[in-house]
Amino acid sequence: MVFDLFLGCVIPARLPYLEVSSRKIFEKLGIELRDVDGFSCCPDPTGIEQIDHKTWLTLGARNLSLCNSNGGIISFCSGCVETLKGVNYSLNKDDEVKKEVNDYLNKVGKAYDGKVEVKHFAQVLYENLEKIKDNVEKPLEGFKVAIHYGCHYLRPSEIIEWDDPFEPVTLDEIVKNLGAESIDYDLKMECCGNPVEKSDKDLSLQLIDNKLKAIKESGANCVVVVCPACYQQFEFNQRELNKKNNSEYDFPIFYLSELIALAFGFIPEELGFKFHRIKPSKLFESINFTV
Amino acid sequence: MNVINFDFRNEVLKHNASLSYCYQCSTCSGGCPIALITNGKYNPRKIIEEAILGLQDKLIERQDPNPWLCSTCQRCVELCPQNVELTEIFTLIKNRCFENHKYPEAFYIQGHSVYENGVAIPYSNAIIVRRKNLGLPVIKTAPIEEIQMLMKETNFEKNILKGTE
Numbered sequence: 001m002v003f004d005l006f007l008g009c010v011i012p013a014r015l016p017y018l019e020v021s022s023r024k025i026f027e028k029l030g031i032e033l034r035d036v037d038g039f040s041c042c043p044d045p046t047g048i049e050q051i052d053h054k055t056w057l058t059l060g061a062r063n064l065s066l067c068n069s070n071g072g073i074i075s076f077c078s079g080c081v082e083t084l085k086g087v088n089y090s091l092n093k094d095d096e097v098k099k100e101v102n103d104y105l106n107k108v109g110k111a112y113d114g115k116v117e118v119k120h121f122a123q124v125l126y127e128n129l130e131k132i133k134d135n136v137e138k139p140l141e142g143f144k145v146a147i148h149y150g151c152h153y154l155r156p157s158e159i160i161e162w163d164d165p166f167e168p169v170t171l172d173e174i175v176k177n178l179g180a181e182s183i184d185y186d187l188k189m190e191c192c193g194n195p196v197e198k199s200d201k202d203l204s205l206q207l208i209d210n211k212l213k214a215i216k217e218s219g220a221n222c223v224v225v226v227c228p229a230c231y232q233q234f235e236f237n238q239r240e241l242n243k244k245n246n247s248e249y250d251f252p253i254f255y256l257s258e259l260i261a262l263a264f265g266f267i268p269e270e271l272g273f274k275f276h277r278i279k280p281s282k283l284f285e286s287i288n289f290t291v
Numbered sequence: 292m293n294v295i296n297f298d299f300r301n302e303v304l305k306h307n308a309s310l311s312y313c314y315q316c317s318t319c320s321g322g323c324p325i326a327l328i329t330n331g332k333y334n335p336r337k338i339i340e341e342a343i344l345g346l347q348d349k350l351i352e353r354q355d356p357n358p359w360l361c362s363t364c365q366r367c368v369e370l371c372p373q374n375v376e377l378t379e380i381f382t383l384i385k386n387r388c389f390e391n392h393k394y395p396e397a398f399y400i401q402g403h404s405v406y407e408n409g410v411a412i413p414y415s416n417a418i419i420v421r422r423k424n425l426g427l428p429v430i431k432t433a434p435i436e437e438i439q440m441l442m443k444e445t446n447f448e449k450n451i452l453k454g455t456e
Contacts, residue, residue: 014418020427047398054446062433151363198359
């Protein structure tokens with residue numbers, strides 16, 4: 001099975017170290033990801049779609065039209081997955097929409113039939129859970145993980161068609177199988193607040209502050225995410241909140257791929273952990289996790 | 292004064308007929324993380340009510356409640372007992388705000404970047420070096436002429452170049 005890799009904008013152009021761990025674990029699992037030239041922004045379902053739905057559909061369909069691997073598309077970003085699945089959904093639901101979008105695409109010599117399958121990387125990982133278990137060399141003992149599913153990994157369920165929209169299990173299962181503990185916490189299913197930053201920064205901070213408070217109370221010692229928007233929201237705002245409110249947040253934020261890579265025996269140096277704002281090294285020391 | 296605009300109401304209904312099933316039960320607002328903390332500034336039920344009534348001026352000009360405060364978490368869509376596609380309707384309203392050049396600056400910045408570069412975040416020189424050092428491949432993004440041709444066809448070009456008020 002080969003997947004076309006849809007990188008999107010945020011990970012490759014701002015957080016490339018998250019791409020490193022993601023590529024490494026798929027290679028280790030023997031799942032081939034093919035790089036494709038010529039993609040544009042997915043476009044952002046919380047940005048471009050909100051200002052121009054038609055352009056969002058058209059550029060999304062153009063991206064999908066570039067794919068031909070037998071596994072379809074895989075993406076490391078929940079936003080890209082929501083867009084690409086959403087475009088498929090809209091085109092397949094309404095022939096008029098499909099025709100209109102294809103009329104645009106034809107002007108640049110392209111066409112799209114709505115048939116490319118789209119998968120979130122965490123879905124592919126869950127579907128390969130047995131293989132993941134086989135590759136765990138260093139169980140993540142002492143990791144008390146607050147899992148943040150994020151919104152677009154799950155909803156709208158009619159479009160995403162993966163896991164339960166309010167009581168999901170897939171990420172918990174993966175994390176547990178790495179030897180880590182998944183810590184339940186209040187507000188686990190709440191939005192991180194990142195999309196609303198574009199309109200109201202204070203409101204966005206309030207949402208992430210509420211989540212971090214709940215995580216602190218739960219006794220978790222780190223957070224895991226599967227979306228670069230959520231990642232930035234958790235990683236970049238803890239210090240700002242500490243300054244503003246005298247709080248003491250210092251949770252290392254891991255991408256799911258980073259946790260898996262650690263369990264597979266990769267070392268922080270080759271995963272670019274030095275680029276994290278909140279360094280995971282402190283956590284490793286406190287739980288005697290030798291890397 | 293609130294003026295009912297029947298054309299606007301019919302346009303929303305034509306775009307998304309699920310609007311007419313709303314019986315204003317407020318399940319959406321009860322499950323909305325933003326409504327919970329904004330004290331009336333954002334309220335999905337109210338936006339739907341104004342759409343049913345065709346209050347174009349309130350929704351597009353005055354933006355009361357402010358549709359841009361939606362975090363797109365999709366809880367309301369999931370919870371609605373009548374299967375009203377709230378976020379699709381909010382998207383239509385925000386699209387109309389865009390056409391009227393009344394929308395937050397950050398959306399302009401992203402839209403303009405995609406128009407100029409094909410991507411929301413272009414690769415800076417520092418990132419190109421960092422990618423190389425991390426052993427990551429060089430990624431060729433979309434030919435910009437092609438993206439701009441599509442954006443011209445969909446009218447995005449015209450609207451984004453006018454900017455926001």
